[in-house]
Amino acid sequence: MKPAWDKLMAEYKDSKTALVADVDCTAAGQPLCQSNGVRGYPSIKHGDPNNLEDYKGARDFDGLKKFAESNLKPVCSPSNIDLCDADKKAQIEKLKAMSAADLEAEIAAKTKEEEQAEAAFKEGVEGLNKQYKELMAAKEAALAKVKESGLGLMKAVKAAAQ
Numbered sequence: 001m002k003p004a005w006d007k008l009m010a011e012y013k014d015s016k017t018a019l020v021a022d023v024d025c026t027a028a029g030q031p032l033c034q035s036n037g038v039r040g041y042p043s044i045k046h047g048d049p050n051n052l053e054d055y056k057g058a059r060d061f062d063g064l065k066k067f068a069e070s071n072l073k074p075v076c077s078p079s080n081i082d083l084c085d086a087d088k089k090a091q092i093e094k095l096k097a098m099s100a101a102d103l104e105a106e107i108a109a110k111t112k113e114e115e116q117a118e119a120a121f122k123e124g125v126e127g128l129n130k131q132y133k134e135l136m137a138a139k140e141a142a143l144a145k146v147k148e149s150g151l152g153l154m155k156a157v158k159a160a161a162q
Helices: 002-011 030-035 061-071 078-083 086-097 100-148 151-161
Strands: none
Touching (some): 078 086
C-alpha cells in the first residue's frame, strides 16, 4: 500500500484544498495518532482535521485516487459554514453558543460512548475467540475418537472388497 499512498501524495502535493500525508505513529507522530484514535497500522483517516473518520475503501492507487477525487474537498464545518445545509448550520450555531465547559463535557461524553463501543466490541471478539477455540478442541477430539474407532480400517476393508 505504501507505493500507492506515496503516488497519491505526489498527485495532491500542490492542492490548495486537500492534504494527503502520512504520519509515523511509532515515532514523533504518536501523540497525533493517539488523539485521532489510530489503533492499527496502516490506518487511513479522512475528513475534517478536527473530526477524522476511518477510511475503509480500496488500498490500491486507483481505489485511493477515486475516493480522493470525490471526497477530498472542503466540507461543511465551522470554517466552511457556507457549505452546510440549514440543519448543519443550526447544529453548528447551537454548539458555538455553548460554554467551553459544556462543550468539553459533551465531547467527553461522546468520546466515552465511542470508547465503550470499542470495549464492547473487543470483549465480544474475545468471547468469540474463546468459543472458537472450544469448538475447535471439541471437533478435534470428536474426529480423533472417530478415527480411533476404526473408520480408516472400515474404509480399507470396503475398498478391498470391491
